[in-house]
Amino acid sequence: MNKTDKRDEILRAARELIAEHGFHGAPMALIADRAGVGAGTIYRYFENKDVLIGELHRNLEERLYPDILTGYLPEQTIRERFLHLGTALLHYFITNPLDYRFLQQFYNSPYGVDHRRDKILGIKEGSDVFCTLFSEGTSQQVMKDLPMVVLFGLYFGPLLAVARDHILGFIQLDEELITRTVAACWEGIQK
Amino acid sequence: MNKTDKRDEILRAARELIAEHGFHGAPMALIADRAGVGAGTIYRYFENKDVLIGELHRNLEERLYPDILTGYLPEQTIRERFLHLGTALLHYFITNPLDYRFLQQFYNSPYGVDHRRDKILGIKEGSDVFCTLFSEGTSQQVMKDLPMVVLFGLYFGPLLAVARDHILGFIQLDEELITRTVAACWEGIQK
């Protein structure tokens, strides 16, 4: 196992444990075990647990963004792009429930404390796509003239809520329901 | 300090610490300190930490529901009642940010595990107000024909998101913004 592999194994092990059992169920020793490395080894790759968790978060974003941007075409209308991103986001979380659960844990833990600025469950930072789209939307008067933060709330709030409820089994999202849910968000946001 | 006072002090101390620093920042010893009592005293009032936390939750609901139901008139139109509740909820969380933060911690911790079914950040089944209102809304075809869970997401998702962002200082919600935000939710939900 080379250096990068080891690092990846640690991240994977940590992500799984946290998603499955929460932070309280993911002590360093267990992460090391599941990653197949020694407990001390983790500290060669990550200064401490906070840093490991933070890295996990960054790592997640690096997988999330390419995914939802696949097939995203700047030349489409604002509405079309809005629907694409919302739909893609729901698909991503449904396909990767561990990632959803990790995010949920992350933003309500001491580890997420420094990332709180990454509002809206983390879907903002570096998310120029969303910023750009919403800026365009408001300046072109296609979206309501509300602060960006509120528009984000109207968008991500419902999406994350239904993703959570799907993952918790309170609802079974299918293509049609996803489409209609994202469409409803649009109606709340459009002018 | 009499018996009730002491119990209240413990609840207040616990609520504050949890809201400010999360569960990890609220060990029993610190709660006792801040409440001005001995560590063992807490256990005269609450069987164990889980029970204390659970009581904190119940206690919060006992303050939240009367508040948002003040001035709620069943004879108003569905839209009017929808706007009333949404506005009242935002007001409550803005006025009681500690309660918002406590709920946020609560539902993402082992303590809230049994209450997960109480979906949508504590607006739970027993909250017939919301259930009743939404049932009426869909059956009268005033609201979209979506599963209750999705409608709840479209309602509470944005509200809780903007409440959080206000509390975190990312926006300053005033009466007008509150009204417009809740109105936007309505537009997403109405048929």
Added chain:
Amino acid sequence: MNKTDKRDEILRAARELIAEHGFHGAPMALIADRAGVGAGTIYRYFENKDVLIGELHRNLEERLYPDILTGYLPEQTIRERFLHLGTALLHYFITNPLDYRFLQQFYNSPYGVDHRRDKILGIKEGSDVFCTLFSEGTSQQVMKDLPMVVLFGLYFGPLLAVARDHILGFIQLDEELITRTVAACWEGIQK
């Protein structure tokens, strides 16, 4: 309830709890509860827990000795008296298993530490009957010429062991078995 009654209630409650659950299952608060008095009240009658336990021990002996001495006739032969006491002792413990269990707990706890000199599971101190009997037995050459302590071991050792096993349910002692057991002891001790 007068002063003596209260004291007796405390002793009774303590004895029961200790016999039933051991010392670890008899905190002062529970003793007070079962005695129907306040926790602080115990300290009016007994300086501290050690003293209470010690008193319990003395109290037991005050009930045990009159019992086994009933029908004890100094004019009987040494053998007859030996058999009488042994039989009476077994009867007492079978009839009062709580007392047996208390003694057992007592002599293996910090509380019994000062009473260790009361060897042979407590059946020695003040037990002039036994001392007298055995002195007589050795000086009259009816018993083996062994140190008193050894003779006591040959007497109380088996008796307490079978009492324990009866109470634990490993054996069902009836009159005949009691008689034969005490007789066997005698055979070991007699010259």
Added chain:
Amino acid sequence: MNKTDKRDEILRAARELIAEHGFHGAPMALIADRAGVGAGTIYRYFENKDVLIGELHRNLEERLYPDILTGYLPEQTIRERFLHLGTALLHYFITNPLDYRFLQQFYNSPYGVDHRRDKILGIKEGSDVFCTLFSEGTSQQVMKDLPMVVLFGLYFGPLLAVARDHILGFIQLDEELITRTVAACWEGIQK
């Protein structure tokens, strides 16, 4: 200090503290101190205190049985074997007083609760030597026709009593006294 040494140090420290002060005088922190290790270290070797205590018990038996079986010859008469085992047992406890005191504590504590069936102060079922010997003794009509449990009481009762009194300093057992004591037991048990 290597791994085995550390484990042994912990066992030794625990045995000593329990023998000297009983279970109440052997908190984990003190055991760790006396063993010269950190408090947490104990838990690398023993899952919890119960397991540590249980191991202490097993460990003792592993030293006790080989010791008393040394020189034990099945071809000897029942009486000879009886005397051998009794003598060896007394020698063992006199030589290892800490072991005697540990056993005494063990069987009168919550820790020994599961071992209660191992009657007669730890001379338990696995001790086929004793069972076998006594079975042979009764079936060959060399021993009295009493239940095994009573015979055990007549054997171990006195032996453990005199061992205790020697350890407590009430008598000084020498070879002759040991021999005569065990012989007295035999007289009580033989037909």
Added chain:
DNA sequence: GATGAATGAGCGTTCATTCAT
């Protein structure tokens, strides 16, 4: 570089004892 045994501060909880009422 990798390891995992060792650490000890910190946790939730219990309970003998005190003392204001």
Added chain:
DNA sequence: CATGAATGAACGCTCATTCAT
């Protein structure tokens, strides 16, 4: 006197982090 609420030291145990090998 009697009370029982209050105390806080002490317990068994966990786990992020270190460091000798």
